[in-house]
Amino acid sequence: MNSEVVVSVDGLTKKYWSYTHAAYRLLDWISPFSRRHGVEREILSGISFELRQGQAIALIGDSGVGKSTLLKCIAGIIESNSGKICVKGIMCPMLQLKGGINPNLSGRENIYYLAALHGFQRGLVSGQLAAIIDFSELENKVDEPVWTYSSGMIMRLAFSVYVHLKPDILLIDETLSVGDARFQEKCLRRLHDLLAEGVALILVSHNLQRIKQFCNQALWLDNGRVKMLGDVNSVVQSFESHEVGLGLTSAVTKSLDV
Amino acid sequence: MFFLGKNCFTSVVQSLSLAWNYRKLLVELSLHELRSRHSRSALGFMWHILSPLVQVSLYVIAFGYIMQFRFAMKAGGGLGFAFYLCSGLIPWLVFAETLQRGTNTLVAHANILQKTSLPSCLFIWRDIVIRLIDLFVGYAVFVALFTVTGKNIPFTMVQVIPVMVLQQIFVMALVFPLAAINIFFRDTLQLVKAVVRFWMWVTPVIYPLEIIPEKYRLIMAFNPMSHFISSYHEAVYYGHWLNGKAWLILFLLAVIPTFVSICFFSRIESECRDNL
Numbered sequence: 001m002n003s004e005v006v007v008s009v010d011g012l013t014k015k016y017w018s019y020t021h022a023a024y025r026l027l028d029w030i031s032p033f034s035r036r037h038g039v040e041r042e043i044l045s046g047i048s049f050e051l052r053q054g055q056a057i058a059l060i061g062d063s064g065v066g067k068s069t070l071l072k073c074i075a076g077i078i079e080s081n082s083g084k085i086c087v088k089g090i091m092c093p094m095l096q097l098k099g100g101i102n103p104n105l106s107g108r109e110n111i112y113y114l115a116a117l118h119g120f121q122r123g124l125v126s127g128q129l130a131a132i133i134d135f136s137e138l139e140n141k142v143d144e145p146v147w148t149y150s151s152g153m154i155m156r157l158a159f160s161v162y163v164h165l166k167p168d169i170l171l172i173d174e175t176l177s178v179g180d181a182r183f184q185e186k187c188l189r190r191l192h193d194l195l196a197e198g199v200a201l202i203l204v205s206h207n208l209q210r211i212k213q214f215c216n217q218a219l220w221l222d223n224g225r226v227k228m229l230g231d232v233n234s235v236v237q238s239f240e241s242h243e244v245g246l247g248l249t250s251a252v253t254k255s256l257d258v
Numbered sequence: 259m260f261f262l263g264k265n266c267f268t269s270v271v272q273s274l275s276l277a278w279n280y281r282k283l284l285v286e287l288s289l290h291e292l293r294s295r296h297s298r299s300a301l302g303f304m305w306h307i308l309s310p311l312v313q314v315s316l317y318v319i320a321f322g323y324i325m326q327f328r329f330a331m332k333a334g335g336g337l338g339f340a341f342y343l344c345s346g347l348i349p350w351l352v353f354a355e356t357l358q359r360g361t362n363t364l365v366a367h368a369n370i371l372q373k374t375s376l377p378s379c380l381f382i383w384r385d386i387v388i389r390l391i392d393l394f395v396g397y398a399v400f401v402a403l404f405t406v407t408g409k410n411i412p413f414t415m416v417q418v419i420p421v422m423v424l425q426q427i428f429v430m431a432l433v434f435p436l437a438a439i440n441i442f443f444r445d446t447l448q449l450v451k452a453v454v455r456f457w458m459w460v461t462p463v464i465y466p467l468e469i470i471p472e473k474y475r476l477i478m479a480f481n482p483m484s485h486f487i488s489s490y491h492e493a494v495y496y497g498h499w500l501n502g503k504a505w506l507i508l509f510l511l512a513v514i515p516t517f518v519s520i521c522f523f524s525r526i527e528s529e530c531r532d533n534l
Contacts, residue, residue, distance in 0.1 A: 100370045
């Protein structure tokens with residue numbers, strides 16, 4: 001393991017203020033005293049892990065344990081309350097492919113728009129434009145407005161943008177099912193190539209098969225805490241046997257995940 | 259003031275440096291918005307000229323011809339009154355539009371703000387910038403139309419450019435807290451819409467300040483928008499140069515609320531992001 005650490009998370013804690021009614025929140029905002037009407041809920045506590053170049057880590061766990069919140073904290077979308085997050089290089093959060101697409105603009109303009117939304121300058125996109133359009137297989141359709149596209153085409157466009165912006169770290173939240181089976185295969189191959197080129201991946205997925213295929217590490221989150229962190233096979237195995245313990249056979253979980 | 263938080267000066271400096279760091283992106287996002295806004299309409303930008311035109315014609319017909327409003331007659335009947343109306347109504351309409359759209363802007367862009375790490379104020383700034391461009395273009399068209407009809411536009415009108423900028427800074431100060439509160443109370447938008455309608459009638463937009471009885475004038479002085487709208491009238495309709503006091507008032511109206519609102523917003527920004 002001589003490659004550089006690109007993401008290091010140390011003791012990350014995230015809390016939300018929770019109110020029974022929004023009016024109480026407003027009251028607390030303008031009151032001179034400390035918050036008296038809200039309850040602070042801890043969503044994530046003491047999360048620590050490291051990710052190196054060319055490696056992929058999977059965040060697994062049941063729904064609502066804070067996987068997406070953790071991803072958003074790492075991406076800098078929401079602020080964590082304590083703990084350190086160190087990111088080296090350019091990070092690209094691929095949290096929802098359709099988010100950010102502007103249906104009124106053409107496909108070509110959307111490429112620039114999506115890149116701008118992630119803080120990438122126009123110059124960098126222009127150099128990659130041909131490759132992006134080529135990868136998305138949109139051909140002439142790229143100059144038509146996006147509201148005329150099928151949902152599969154929008155996904156293809158967005159995915160192509162993200163993987164061509166040369167990020168150092170990609171954050172992926174359940175976005176791997178893109179378009180038809182053939183294009184999906186192409187995307188997965190592209191992700192493998194990126195990994196080989198040294199891009200680091202953080203993946204949130206319920207598809208354990210795919211996780212084993214991509215990741216070398218896994219982090220099992222339970223109730224906002226790290227339950228297990230380590231080699232992907234052993235973590236996934238423990239997670240599966242835990243699910244079996246809950247009364248779900250692994251066959252059932254697998255078919256649900258597809 | 260307690261609700262500004264302890265480090266209000268630091269937060270204002272941070273906010274300004276953030277704006278500077280994101281200036282290129284701000285320009286790019288504004289261009290995208292300008293391009294996409296009219297992409298599915300036939301008349302496009304013309305609507306920004308047509309809708310004030312319809313409104314002005316309505317007032318001119320109603321007050322200049324049918325009801326023969328005393329001031330409208332003094333202003334020189336139909337066209338003179340239309341000139342008076344346009345000089346204040348165009349900035350007012352842009353003010354109202356900015357306030358209403360701005361209040362909704364964080365909610366409207368929730369899907370982007372949940373997925374990217376862009377600062378949420380970027381979208382507020384973008385809306386302010388775009389409406390400022392609307393205002394410039396709208397005013398340019400208004401001046402061009404009246405020049406064609408033979409109206410002599412006074413040179414003092416160049417003053418409207420800084421007034422427009424100060425006006426948009428003032429709106430921005432209102433929009434920051436409103437947009438944040440609108441995340442938690444969607445009623446805020448409805449409330450703003452109602453208040454704007456009321457606000458127009460307590461601002462000398464379609465009537466001059468002079469026809470307001472003396473005892474109500476003080477209330478007018480406490481209405482920030484009446485200072486802005488009066489400045490347009492002074493500069494364009496009456497052809498006066500604004501004095502130092504008037505400029506000072508406009509400047510303070512833009513700066514002080516902005517300071518307060520940036521402090522407040524930076525204190526609650528991360529909480530807003532959590533709840534989008």
